[in-house]
Amino acid sequence: MANLTINGKTVDVDVEPDTPLLWAIRENIGLTGTKYGCGIAQCGACTVHIDGVAMRSCGVSVAEAAGKQITTIEGLAPEEGPLHKVQQAWIAGDVPQCGYCQSGMIMAVAALLKEKPKPTDQDIDEAITNICRCGTFQQVREAIHAVANA
Amino acid sequence: MNQMPKRNMTSLNRRAFVVGTAAAGAGLVLGLDIPFGGPAVVRAADGSPEVNAWVVIRPDDTVVIRGARSEMGQGSLTGLAQLVAEELECDWSKVTTEYPTPGQNVARKRAWGDFSTGGSRGIRTSQDYVRKGGAAARIMLIEAAANEWKVPASECSAANSVITHTPSGRTTTYGKVAEAAARIEPPADVKLKDPKDWKIVGKGLKRLDTVDKTNGKMTYGVDIKLPGMLNAAIKDCPVFGGKLKSYDQAKVTGMKGVKQVVKVDDHAVAVVADTWWHAKVALDALPIVWDEGENAKVSSASIAKWLEEGLDPAQPAFVGNKSGDTKAAIAGAAKTVEAVYNYPYQNHATMEPMNATALYTPDKCEVWCGTQNGEAAFAAVLEASGLPADKCDVHKQILGGGFGRRGQTDYVRQAVSIAKQMPGTPIKLLWSREEDMQHGNYHPITQCKMIGAFDADNNLTALQMRISGQSILFSLRPEALVEGKDPATFAGLNPTGEAAIGYSVPNLLIDHSMRNPHIRPGFWRGVNVNQNAIYLECFMDELAHAAGQDPVAFRRKLMDKHPKNLAVLNAVVEKIGWDKPAPQGVYRGFAQHMGYNSYVAAAAEISVTDGTKIKVHRIVAATDPGYAVNPAQIERQIAGSFVYGLTGLFYGGCTVKDGRIEQSNFDNYNSMRIAEMPKVESIVMPSGGFWGGVGEPTICVAAPAVLNAYFAATGKRIRSVPLRDQNITFA
Numbered sequence: 001m002a003n004l005t006i007n008g009k010t011v012d013v014d015v016e017p018d019t020p021l022l023w024a025i026r027e028n029i030g031l032t033g034t035k036y037g038c039g040i041a042q043c044g045a046c047t048v049h050i051d052g053v054a055m056r057s058c059g060v061s062v063a064e065a066a067g068k069q070i071t072t073i074e075g076l077a078p079e080e081g082p083l084h085k086v087q088q089a090w091i092a093g094d095v096p097q098c099g100y101c102q103s104g105m106i107m108a109v110a111a112l113l114k115e116k117p118k119p120t121d122q123d124i125d126e127a128i129t130n131i132c133r134c135g136t137f138q139q140v141r142e143a144i145h146a147v148a149n150a
Numbered sequence: 151m152n153q154m155p156k157r158n159m160t161s162l163n164r165r166a167f168v169v170g171t172a173a174a175g176a177g178l179v180l181g182l183d184i185p186f187g188g189p190a191v192v193r194a195a196d197g198s199p200e201v202n203a204w205v206v207i208r209p210d211d212t213v214v215i216r217g218a219r220s221e222m223g224q225g226s227l228t229g230l231a232q233l234v235a236e237e238l239e240c241d242w243s244k245v246t247t248e249y250p251t252p253g254q255n256v257a258r259k260r261a262w263g264d265f266s267t268g269g270s271r272g273i274r275t276s277q278d279y280v281r282k283g284g285a286a287a288r289i290m291l292i293e294a295a296a297n298e299w300k301v302p303a304s305e306c307s308a309a310n311s312v313i314t315h316t317p318s319g320r321t322t323t324y325g326k327v328a329e330a331a332a333r334i335e336p337p338a339d340v341k342l343k344d345p346k347d348w349k350i351v352g353k354g355l356k357r358l359d360t361v362d363k364t365n366g367k368m369t370y371g372v373d374i375k376l377p378g379m380l381n382a383a384i385k386d387c388p389v390f391g392g393k394l395k396s397y398d399q400a401k402v403t404g405m406k407g408v409k410q411v412v413k414v415d416d417h418a419v420a421v422v423a424d425t426w427w428h429a430k431v432a433l434d435a436l437p438i439v440w441d442e443g444e445n446a447k448v449s450s451a452s453i454a455k456w457l458e459e460g461l462d463p464a465q466p467a468f469v470g471n472k473s474g475d476t477k478a479a480i481a482g483a484a485k486t487v488e489a490v491y492n493y494p495y496q497n498h499a500t501m502e503p504m505n506a507t508a509l510y511t512p513d514k515c516e517v518w519c520g521t522q523n524g525e526a527a528f529a530a531v532l533e534a535s536g537l538p539a540d541k542c543d544v545h546k547q548i549l550g551g552g553f554g555r556r557g558q559t560d561y562v563r564q565a566v567s568i569a570k571q572m573p574g575t576p577i578k579l580l581w582s583r584e585e586d587m588q589h590g591n592y593h594p595i596t597q598c599k600m601i602g603a604f605d606a607d608n609n610l611t612a613l614q615m616r617i618s619g620q621s622i623l624f625s626l627r628p629e630a631l632v633e634g635k636d637p638a639t640f641a642g643l644n645p646t647g648e649a650a651i652g653y654s655v656p657n658l659l660i661d662h663s664m665r666n667p668h669i670r671p672g673f674w675r676g677v678n679v680n681q682n683a684i685y686l687e688c689f690m691d692e693l694a695h696a697a698g699q700d701p702v703a704f705r706r707k708l709m710d711k712h713p714k715n716l717a718v719l720n721a722v723v724e725k726i727g728w729d730k731p732a733p734q735g736v737y738r739g740f741a742q743h744m745g746y747n748s749y750v751a752a753a754a755e756i757s758v759t760d761g762t763k764i765k766v767h768r769i770v771a772a773t774d775p776g777y778a779v780n781p782a783q784i785e786r787q788i789a790g791s792f793v794y795g796l797t798g799l800f801y802g803g804c805t806v807k808d809g810r811i812e813q814s815n816f817d818n819y820n821s822m823r824i825a826e827m828p829k830v831e832s833i834v835m836p837s838g839g840f841w842g843g844v845g846e847p848t849i850c851v852a853a854p855a856v857l858n859a860y861f862a863a864t865g866k867r868i869r870s871v872p873l874r875d876q877n878i879t880f881a
Contacts, residue, residue, distance in 0.1 A: 015427075016406065023427035027381075032373035033366015035550070037501050038583045042816035045501060073366035087364040094356050094782065097790060098223030099363030100370060100501040100550030125825035131816060133501050133551050134223045135793025137827035139786065 007075025044130030054111035097134035204283035207328035222552035225783035226272035237284030252528035253543030270843020354782025460618025460663030470640030474657030479612035483603035493681035502550020508569035534566035554673035591672020652715030687854035739858025748842030795852030
């Protein structure tokens with residue numbers, strides 16, 4: 001049993017403590033916006049915020065995540081409010097192709113912009129290491145700069 | 151006739167729908183409304199009338215456009231809707247889309263045509279009938295309004311979903327007359343607009359499926375939830391062709407969440423559990439004994455040796471393109487140049503690993519999955535379930551990447567096979583990344599030996615290309631072989647057709663010594679143009695160098711009879727600034743090719759550090775697809791294809807040891823990141839009069855343009871992919 005705080009709500013989840021947070025989020029809590037891509041923290045499709053820091057949830061156990069503030073793509077913007085500025089930029093820039101990696105990509109970018117509101121190309125290169133097989137990187141970069149310059 | 155499921159891609163209620171449908175026993179039931187005295191009207195799930203197969207119009211004027219091709223990121227969902235909407239003359243802001251199911255297509259005599267979404271065919275091979283569908287619906291809607299007003303239809307016109315009776319100025323909307331239009335006999339023939347009059351087609355409109363891809367709400371196959379659903383993890387024999395010998399079920403039966411261990415066919419085993427994580431943990435703990443068979447002796451080295459033997463001209467080969475007498479020309483040449491290239495196996499590595507959810511009862515079998523070929527998936531369900539067509543269906547989901555991999559149906563058959571062993575329980579089968587990486591349908595492996603011959607004036611008199619290696623059609627579509635020959639092997643090298651060679655050489659011989667190792671091949675984005683463009687375009691560069699000529703000027707001399715190829719080459723030459731020197735330390739390379747009925751070219755600017763670190767600064771890429779339905783999406787396909795193509799060049803390559811694929815995940819099968827992404831400048835230059843594909847063609851010029859620039863920078867030819875194996879990487 002683990003006690004997790006996800007998108008502001010605290011829930012008891014009946015899983016073994018070493019269960020990856022990704023699978024607790026997807027299967028036990030039922031939020032499927034966070035995606036499985038590799039299971040070894042390589043691709044970033046499962047990126048969530050843990051206490052405001054972008055983390056690959058396949059590599060974090062529920063035991064490690066317990067007691068911390070976890071935010072998933074579903075909780076990035078307030079439930080009844082407007083979308084997060086990164087989500088808005090993604091829509092304005094028509095960024096996603098298949099879209100499968102984009103939850104993780106958006107979570108990684110939101111964390112970067114919180115830390116560095118006006119990132120340079122080099123900042124982006126260093127911080128955004130998510131894999132996108134469709135190859136949306138050019139639109140991702142443009143959308144990040146669009147948010148920064150808004 | 152079947153009714154349509156509500157499958158609104160942008161609806162926030164998609165997930166609720168999926169669950170709701172399942173709860174209702176997945177009853178996408180037939181719905182025929184036979185009103186008083188009128189013909190039958192087919193209704194969508196929400197009761198809205200279907201004007202025809204392509205068009206449903208709701209009372210609030212929402213236009214639901216239904217197409218058969220799968221959306222996997224390439225944007226054809228939006229492009230096809232544009233084509234329908236153009237002829238329909240509807241308000242684009244009120245357009246939404248949905249998929250018919252393959253079962254409905256079969257029940258309605260294939261009303262929606264071909265479901266197969268591959269070969270960059272999504273738009274080019276359905277544009278004609280979807281436009282006619284839109285035009286026919288417009289005619290019926292106008293006629294319905296004219297009937298209501300008791301005026302001749304010829305006095306009415308439609309624009310932006312509004313019908314106007316010109317003489318009186320009366321107006322009505324599509325939503326108001328759709329019910330009556332649905333009862334009108336469809337016109338026998340329709341006239342399509344002249345492309346110069348297009349208002350919606352040809353515009354870089356936003357995709358229709360973006361919002362849910364930014365907020366976590368888009369439902370992919372992997373996200374399906376059904377009441378009472380269990381999850382399955384699977385291991386197939388690591389050696390293709392091997393068998394499952396035994397497994398020790400007792401070792402995992404007590405593990406948390408585990409419900410059942412099942413054999414799948416005679417070569418795989420699956421653990422079914424409450425959650426996928428529990429299934430995977432138990433599967434990893436399950437002792438399995440494989441009978442790996444003879445293929446376990448195969449290695450990359452043994453395959454390479456076999457292919458190398460095929461380069462011998464004495465070995466029998468299928469001829470793909472022949473003119474003149476290369477043997478005589480080479481024998482009489484003033485100078486000859488020879489080179490051998492090779493291209494490896496590659497996994498598609500879609501971001502969403504293979505998965506399918508199946509619910510089987512003795513009366514019905516349904517599958518929810520991402521597939522590039524709904525009808526092939528449907529056929530797989532029939533075969534694996536043993537049930538007839540009217541008791542099966544496939545509910546297509548948005549794909550988390552396809553690239554050709556999801557044209558295969560192995561994962562669908564597996565899901566049904568497991569579900570059949572647990573009747574009444576929905577089973578979601580998900581492959582681990584490792585299973586996905588090691589049970590792909592790999593880009594086929596080939597080698598190519600080329601000989602070029604010059605006369606005393608450095609004119610190219612002969613070109614000979616011997617391809618040795620694997621055929622995709624031999625394994626996947628043997629019925630498409632022509633007297634044993636795989637015509638697809640010669641993509642971009644054919645004398646004519648949608649993938650013709652862009653050069654005229656007086657004496658030409660291109661042939662293929664077919665060798666099919668046990669690693670199963672597949673259609674991998676771009677398919678055979680990937681290696682053929684490297685072989686031909688890098689060798690053209692070698693020939694130009696041997697002749698002491700500018701690589702662009704050398705090519706142009708051979709392209710007199712290939713004006714469209716020449717036009718795209720000239721476009722990139724001009725935009726990269728070939729008439730001016732490159733910046734200090736930056737070197738350029740070029741490539742041009744034809745594939746999927748489109749003409750493509752690329753110019754690359756790179757710099758190289760220590761001979762091993764490549765920085766790709768800039769790519770200029772041109773494509774002439776005949777017509778550009780949505781230039782903004784075409785630009786995204788071009789840029790994306792360079793990520794896929796350059797990932798293949800730098801990091802691709804699946805190697806074989808003891809009969810199995812060695813790579814297992816993204817740590818040893820890397821993929822380009824944003825830092826490695828060059829700036830891609832696209833030139834979309836549709837010349838009209840033909841329809842070419844978009845999703846694949848440009849991928850093939852990515853690698854040769856960069857390899858040719860690498861030679862310009864270092865004086866060293868790289869003839870083997872991937873660069874990873876030569877310790878060359880991105881700077």
